[in-house]
Amino acid sequence: MGKSYRYKCEECGYEEEFFVGGSYMARNYNRRVEEAEEELRSAALYGKFGETIQHMMKYERDKVYINCDTDLYQCMDCRSFSVQMAKELSLNNSDFTLSVEFRHECPSCRSNLLRKSRGSITFCPNCKKFTAQLVSMGKFD
């Protein structure tokens, strides 16, 4: 299942649509997601994210949830939108929940990206004003 976001800015005329998630439009999507998830899983198993996570991966693997689906992100600095893999790992057990989300780097300026799944208004990547509106959001197979 994929999702689409369409942003439009009334100030400068910027308009762009983004597709995230799997669909017939994204070739090999499932395989790429699986590979990314496997990579995270083995990094966790080798202790890359600390001992707690490593321990959970060894003994309570079924409680570890890994998400590498794509989502829409926006740069905090240059305001460019980009579609990135989420790369997050979370653990749920009776005592605590823990989640790790990887830092996402802007492909153009290397600043931090923020996930853009909520909020209907945001900064316009073109004129940089807080005037870009989410005009439509769709779901597709």
Ligand SMILES: [Zn+2]
């Ligand atoms: Zn940027």
Ligand SMILES: [Zn+2]
């Ligand atoms: Zn604009």
